[in-house]
Amino acid sequence: MNPLRLSAVSLLLAAMAGAALAAESMDGGLSRHAFSEPQMGTEARIVVYAHDGAQARRAAGAGFARIRQLDAVLSDYRSDSELRRLGARAGAGPVHVSADLFAVLQAAQSLAERSDGAFDVTRGAVTRIWRQARKLDEMPDPVRIRQALASGSYRDLQLDPERGTVSLARPGIQLDVGGIAKGYVAEQALQAIRAAGAERALVALGGDIAVGAPPPNEPGWRIDVAPLDVPGAPPGTTLLLKHAAVSTAGDAEQWMEIDGVRYSHVLDARTGWPLTFRSTTTVVAPRGLQADGLDTAASVLGTEAGLRLVAGVPDSAVLMVRQDPDGRVQRVASKDWPSPAPTTVTAALETFP
Incomplete structure (x- = not known):
């Protein structure tokens, strides 16, 4: 995997292997510290701006601890969850x-x-x-x-x-919150980091990202939404976010192809069958819990119903890029979808308990 890629969302940040730490001096006495750990079947990445390495390690440690705690609650893979x-x-x-x-x-x-x-x-x-x-x-x-x-x-x-x-109500029902859990975990890890004293922080779990206050002297965190990997697709775009969450659903990583048909890991829960067209859906919302569920649901519903669904959540927006069966690529976005950076999207993630 390209070290700058996080599912269909890539960060314009240096990726750190294992639990390595990097620091870069910034104005205001804060420096940048990046951490990485394998968590929840993906690579969990935390970036914080702190006064020193000790503060950064405490804050990141609180974030990773919260992720581990929530994995024990929400995992579909752990029999003891x-x-x-x-x-x-x-x-x-x-x-x-x-x-x-x-x-x-x-x-x-x-x-x-x-x-x-x-x-x-x-x-x-x-x-x-x-x-x-x-x-x-x-x-x-x-x-x-x-x-x-x-x-x-x-x-x-x-x-x-x-x-x-x-x-x-019925015996035999099995639960799977994989389409919504990582967004919640990312926002909760960010809350734990803030409680440990680091307001300027980012948490990424695969394609689910939550950000707090921006880096020093910057209007926001730069997050690149990668293009759909098909001929004729429009280019990706760079967002500048603070106090918000972003999540992407698509078939870029998890899929299988049988008899020339590509089956996504995104399922239509009404039919029990996966999507069979190339697509990527990115949602920006105040909370990770919102963004993560909305991107999956909008993918399944399609452009018109998907746009209406996201429009029902205040301060949220969606970008959908889909390839039709005839090969044509369609790009549909909310009317308030953020323009490329340096436009800043401000949401109220920090106001939630």
Whole structure:
């Protein structure tokens, strides 16, 4: 992987291997420090501006610790995660869950309702079938897909905010929050870094990025949205962000090709089948929890419905680039999609608890 690439989003920042540390003197007594660790199946990167290395290490350490904590809550891969334990109690009545898991499921349910089921975290059985298919490089049995779809939907997931409980109405429902969790983790890691005294920070988990106050003497963090890798695609663009989140969904990394058809890892939760066209969808939003879910849902819904979905979230915008079956490339963006840098997008990530 190119060290400057983070999924379909690349940072104009130096990537650091392992837990290495880099520092560069800046005005105001702050210096730049970059850290990297393998987390949540990807490379977690944290950049902070601090007065010295000790402060930077404390802040980054708090961010990585929060990421590890949330991985134990939200992972679909860990059999001991809180998410998997909840799934094991499907059909058994209300289960009290942590505030983090409740927050993610609550946001997922809201998105499921607004997308009419195009986004649905109760389709874990379907995503596991396609995950295995990509591993074996073979098509899954359509009968298995239909059976997995019949196990339940978001309508079988009930939340009780007053009691902090979750109920999965039907046995066999499996949860997968992979389409929304990394954005939440990135924003929460950023909050932990800020609490440790570093206001000027960035957290990246693959294609999910959350940024706080900008680097010293800069209007924002420069983030490059890479172009769709097909002939005739428009060039990428550079964003300048502060106190915001950005997330990209597409088929640039996870996909399989069978009989000349490219199957994305992005699934339409209504049908149980992946998208089969080249696309990239990038969302800028106040919170990572918003940006991460919106980019997936908008990808599935398509340009018109996707634009309407994102427009329903204040201070959010979307850029969609898609290749039609005839090879033509379409670029669609919100009317308030940020212009290339140095335009600054300001959101209110720091105002959230």
